[in-house]
Amino acid sequence: MASRISLSGSEWHIRKDEINPEDFLAGAPLTGGRHGWVRALVPGNIQSDLETAHIFKPLWYGVGDPALADAARHDWWYCRDFDINGTDPDQRVHLVFGGVDEDCEVWLNGVRIGGHAGMYQQFWFEVSDTIQREEKNRIIVKLNRMPEVLVPSLIASDGAYSGGKTPYNFIQGVNRTRQVLKRLKSPTNFSYDWGTNIWTLGIWKDVCLEITGAARIAWIQVSSRLNGSHREASVPVSIEVDSDRDLDCRTVFILSGNGADESIAQLVSLKKGNNRIEAVLTVHNPTLWWPCGQGEQPLYTVEARLEDMAAQVIDSKTVRTGIREIRWEQVEGAPEDFINPFRLIVNGRPVRTMGSNLVPPDLLFGRIMERGPRLLQLAKAAGINTLRLWGGGVILPEGMYDLADELGILLFQEFPMANCLPERDKEFLVNLEDTVRNIVRQIRNHPSIIEWSGGNEMAWVQGTDHPALHVMERV
Structure with missing residues (x-):
């Protein structure tokens, strides 16, 4: 019989001191080190857990805590114990991560089972031969620190916009990150003109075991x-x-x-x-x-x-x-230079879109569900029927798309790129295609999603011949 066991919740702990996961088996006490272990929440973020533990000052009050940015210059470790008593030894077991921000390695019962880089992808490991079916198990996840070469861009990413004497601004940080990582990381980390500069780290979406x-x-x-x-x-x-x-x-x-x-x-x-x-x-x-x-x-x-x-x-x-049919219809008689000569047809009926733009409801993405649902409800109450999910942000948690389905809010989903002309090298393009395919597979069944877009204020125009654009069109 197939089943699913959630590993999300408050049974996790984090620390930044180095450990040897091969020696740190289930049952070993979570003590020691300069700072010891701090209770953590999954989905969550390293910074939000440290805020909850009163190690950091609250992000949303005052000028914030400079240590929020400094936290990303360290490796961090997640740990929790669990059991799966009663499962058939012939059944397969997969450890499934909904999303980890951003580069991680995973151990189960002292055995390294793999690693993953890229915050937007759902990924999994088969652990049928590693998991203990009658004894307690321990999972350890190492989050690797941000590349040191990107630290100057992060620290000064608001640059001249705040009067700083620095050549950097948020666009430079966004572009430099993509060039160094060769993959996508949320542009929001570099503050833009509405947030603050913070390199997020964390298991920011759900974790579970799938037994089949x-x-x-x-x-x-x-x-x-x-x-x-x-x-x-x-x-x-x-x-x-x-x-x-x-x-x-x-x-x-x-x-x-x-x-x-x-x-x-x-x-x-x-x-x-x-x-x-x-x-x-x-x-x-x-x-x-x-x-x-x-x-x-x-x-x-x-x-x-x-x-x-x-x-x-x-x-x-x-x-x-939901059962519905959506298409875009060209408006007859629209001027040739009209920017958008199309109208939306839903179930055969023209629908006027009345919309707004949604940036991440929280800069610490693991707690978006604390604030996000209220914003969707307020949007509907204000007469808004369409939201653009801004490409400088993130792919939202599943619960936000579920609520949009229930409220009837139409969504323009942008892929998480912004203010750039992406790279053309093979490594980046392969990672881009893997990421975009994974994103589409995660959220494509929601009737609220009516359009996909290549990103926010990208440097291409109609007719641009760019391989990254072709990748997204192909997907």
Whole structure:
């Protein structure tokens, strides 16, 4: 039987003194060092945990604490213990991170199981042979410090905008970071004209264990198409499956909610490695999802399930989505030099977008859910039906997209790049494509997302021939 065990919460601790994770096994006391261990929250940030422990002054009051920036010049360690008693020894176990900011290494029970760089990607490690099923386990995550070469850019990133005698400004810091890392880090770290300069570190999204049979569903994709009368909807569903062997099994796709109960089953032969399985569900008289002010926001549940030939569940994944159809229509008679001669059509009806811009609700991204939901509710109360998710920020936590679906707030999602003409070298372009594909897979099923954009105030214009632009168009 497939299951999921959350490792998020307040059972984590952090410290910055060097440790040997191979000697630091489950049960060893969290003591010692110059500063010892500090209780931490996941999702969270190193800086917010130190603020909660009253080691740093609060970010949002007064001029802030200079130590907020200095914290990033040290390596930091996360640690927590857990158990998974009762799991079948034949089941596969994956340790899944929703997002780590920004460069990490991971140990389980003293064994280094891997590393990852890039704050926007969901990633995982199979730990079936490392995890202890009848004893306590200890996970340790090392966050590597920011590159020292970037420290001058961070410290002086507001530069002349605050009267400082420095050649640096936030755009220089953003560009230099991308050039050094060869990947994307939130431009917000360099203050812009509304924040403060702080290099964030932390496990800023959820962590869990996924326990499955021989095959695991890595990703699920759901979309919808309406017929001309809107009395029927086609709902294509696809899953990406990783199997540790050749395997004959059955896939079951189920759509439910708003009076619907549709399913389709099919026999499949999985190959060892990566597999893709597709099906199309049909919904008669669908209840359509509308932007706020245009109608209701009914949501459907779609479950994808893998079963063995004895009908035992190997793995399953469930998502919420809305049935709607969106397109952009060119306005007849618009002047040739009109910047945007298009209008939005939702479910066959023209919709006027009334919008605003959303920057990260908190500069410490792990606690966005403390402030963010209220901003979405206020936006709807103010008559706003569209928000641009600014490319200088971050990809929001899943809960923010869920709430936008429920409120009927339309989202223009920008990829997290800003104020630049990106590099053309192969290493950066490969990382960019991996990141963009991962982001799209994470949030593509939300009906609130109506458009994807290449970033904020990028240095390309219509007709620009740039490989980074081609990467995003291809994805």
